[in-house]
Amino acid sequence: MNQVFVLLRQVQHDIDELGLSLLAFATGIADEVVAVVLWHDDRLECPVARLRGYCHEAWIMRGEGLFHPDALALGAALSGVVPPHPVFLMHHDSLAMDTGPGVSVILDVPFVSNIVSLESDSDRKTRLVKKEYGGQVDAVYEVSQSLGCFITVSGAFQGSVGKVLAQAPRVVEKVVRVVNSRRCWLRNEQADLSGDVDLAKVERLLAVGRGMQEPEQIALAEETALAMAGAVCCSRPVVDAGRLGKARQVGISGTSVSPKIYLACGLSGSFQHMAGLRGAPFIIAVNKNPRAPIFERADIGVVADGAEFLRELISALNDKSAAVSSKQPS
Amino acid sequence: MWVPGIFIPIIGTILFGRLLLRRWSVLRKAAPDKRFDQLRSRLRHLWSLGFLQQRQTHYPGTGIPHLCIFFPFLLSLPHLAVLVLQGIPGVSEPQGRAWVFYSHLCDVAATVIFLGCLAALAYRVWLRPTRFNAARQPLGVLILAIVSGLVWSDAIFRATRFTDVTHLCWPFTLAGVVQLLFSGAAQPVQATVGSVAWLLHELLFFGFLCIVPCSKQFHEITGLANIFYARLEQGTIKPLRHGLTEQQAEELNEVGIRRFADFTWKHVLDFYSCADCGRCTDQCPAVAVGRALSPREFTYAGQRLAFEGGDSALPYSSEEIWSCTTCGACEQECPVAIEYIEKFVDLRRAMVEDGELPAAVSRAFESLEQHGNPWGRAASAAWPRGSAHVNKIASASAQSPVLFFPDSFIAFGDRARAVGDAVCELLTRTGKSFVILPQSGRDSGHEARRFGEEFLFMKLRDLNTQAIHDTGAQLIVTADPHTLNAFRHDYAGLPPSAHITEILAEAIVSRGIEFKPDHSGKLHVFHDPCYLGRHNGIYEAPRSILRSIPGLKFGQMRKQCDRSFCCGGPLSFFHQPKENVRMADMRIQQVLETHADVVVTACPWCLVNLTEAAKSAGSSIEVIDITELALRQLRD
């Protein structure tokens, strides 16, 4: 590819990590990589320093309308400064979901979201793979490089890191005036995650998903969590169904956890949920469906009914004699 | 004497008449019901339940006293009429030896009535059974006191009326005792006492007459009618509205019961006829486990509403209505044949239409609509796919007049599908050819109907009926009593259906199927599934199978046959009402009391519920389906 724009945002006082890794990939597929950074701090040293080696050119875009921008604002800001048919890459986060589709319409380029792999060929065509049908299908799309594209990239993206660039990027500061936005950011709030337990501090977690969301099964999960001196957490559908509070949701839009043990019951292992697992927990997965995606990531897998398994596990955990013997050197 | 003699009856009758009219007008405002068919069966039912009082003796402690009151009362009716009307000038007692003899019999009747009242009173006051509502105890005592007062005042009047020896009352009757006590008194004294007694009787009688339509005593008037109009067929549910075709019912603005006027006149008659005896509540498993439901309180609240004119809002909570498992223990027990199940279903119909239903039930409905099963599973994954019996699915190459309909639990339940395998094995090894319905995972719609989604039930019914006809089946076999009930009572135009226990029992008799002896010495008990036993009267078939296994130790257990205790049924898979203990846990305790080693059942729902309960109880008792046991013991 000739030129690729990578859209990055400011996170706290730094550039978001995932955006940087996207830049690192871009240098491997494009001749010219332009980092477009939405920045609102006054000082530019940080982004300039961070971008060194990652891109040929860095556009620091500033302006009131770019603080929590919507598609109309961002699209207007970009359409003034990019050439026709640009190729944009952006990490598939909540900002990308909010602005990507609309910006692609304003820039009049095709749009493909949440891709997990990207291949350019010499024919000036690019193949993109995204997951569809609950992750059970890889859908392969093709775009023509000459027509540009707006692509959002999944956190599960697998791509090789390109070369580190020798020289520092050319820095261009672009101040943008966005007038009369009909959407106005008010404030950020912490979701009311008040609960009785801080999942981030728990070492042993039992996670339940759609397959274990009935009140009876959750009661069983809580009994098991008690037996293993841990806590129950869950994926989004369980919270949507009102079974557990928001404080128990683990995932992209929930809490991040880093336990030692993660026992996932009746949980398919979708990316949005597993993204909440940090560190390197020992993952034990129990699911009736042998094709559940979670078995890809788990260390130990059991194909069984979650409730039946937990009943056996409770008695195994409560069996004191086994506990003693497990402490003895083997 | 004639002033009160005319006055009291006139006023009493007017008041009574007005009350009756009010009660009648509420009946008239009610929804229609179809109860005027099968007169002969109705009369037979009336005879056995109403006149022979067959169910009274199921609770002998109060049943026998009731018989002591009921039969003598019937006998005394002419005597009572004459007694009450004697105050009117010109009305006098009939003459003749026959009447005299009859009057003596009535003295005996009065005595028996009084003894019955005493026994009932003792039962109420000293034994205080839990099924009697404590708050309404004073009323119960009052009624007994009034009845006692009636017979005593009658006896005193009889005894003191005539003092010559030709009118001696029989000794050991109340009247005889009174005569003994007054034998020394002068005639005028006796006459005065007699008059006072008569007046007292008059007042008590007409007073009681006015209490009757305002209290549980109304059953005295409506009870026999209620039995006459009782539902003759077990296991059925009323249509959306009597008198309308299904298409017409679709046009209705609303379905189900939202207000009192939506109850049918038979429902109102049910409310009128409740004698507050509490037997339904005593047998109800929901009451036993502490759910919000009490059948008697449900009917009592209905009675209150009916007496008030039927205009207030219904006092029933959603928790109450969704607690009923439709096991039928209440209906089985009620001496005046009050019906419960179809009221709950009708209430649920309204709630489903208004979107007020447990979330898991709504998910089950959606899954039934989408996939034909309530489990959210794809139809293609249904048993017998993945089992050795997949070649039995009906097709061009596999045909038979006998069709096995597994229903959605056997088709998808991990433990339940073993029953499907056992049935196939059994049928094969006993030489019976059969095929399995191709759409094996489709639900019969039995629970959808009882959870209030009538149209979903109708859709499944129509699909299944067509599929069954397409196979050309002449006999449908099922292992799930809920399916059996659906085919026998909810569907129409199907070939006959039978439960696998009926097939086996018949095969044992006709084809001499033999079993290997069981010398393990293990004690077996049988848990009667609600829909096999109570709703379809099949108690003997499974027992005959067990008896045919030589040497098998078979024991009785508490609450079996028509008093079997519900395991919780399909409802327990979709809704967990607030309760103190699970029904299956309570039932397994009843089983464990017998020190049985094996509990046998004949329903996949019971099988799974009891298996889980046994595990929770930490017991090693074996829970097995009768098909699995029969297969194990089948002689090669």
Add this chain to the structure above:
Amino acid sequence: MEIVCCIKSVPNIADEEVQIVHQKVSVGTYPRCLNECDRYVLEEALRLTELHGGSITALTFGDTESEDVLRRALALGATEAVMLNGPLEEEPRRVAAALAAVIRRRHFDLVLTGAQSSDRQGAEVGGMLAAMLGVPFASLVVAVERKEYGVLVHREIEGGELEAYEVELPAVLSLQTGINTPRYVSMRGIRKAATKTITAVTPEAVPDVAVRLVEHRHPPTVVGAKMLCGDLKAIAVEVASMIRERGGLQ
């Protein structure tokens, strides 16, 4: 409030394996259902009109089988239902353009869409539709409140944080699951709605899109886990000891 709900009929795969025939998912072999996010869309529209008055128009782009979702919307209380005929797997850009052409001709306060559909999972149509209509957009909305200036919306972003925005109307919002509790629609309600009319519209011609679907394929199965088989009791004992050893359990 005049609310337009853009809803989608999607294949209901349940727990089956997705059938891929000739390198495309054979959508026709599955029953259809309303996209999960769109259940919350209809409920939110109902909630808002119950509070503030107004009417609901349900719109779908799809084939004849997609009509069922419109029936459902009518049964729930939508005043109008519009069917745009086109292939179910049409490119989102063209779907958005077709929807925009219809919506543009009406007066509307809010267009509600689902955050994403369970089949394609692109989360595209809402944002594109808003840009085409030239109105503000917010995605991943978990709360909507009517205010004098328009609506106050809360978006759920990473880490469970919420962003609050004041949005002027007309606007497009795409709703996330869990925003409300969708009410149950009885089958009778849906059947009664069968008599109501659905307006069928042939979508205006929209330009081709420069994205081409090459194929659907099954992802390579990577089972990273060591699978334990056999007696469940024994497995549970093994897992319990793993929890003790690796989980730091005393």
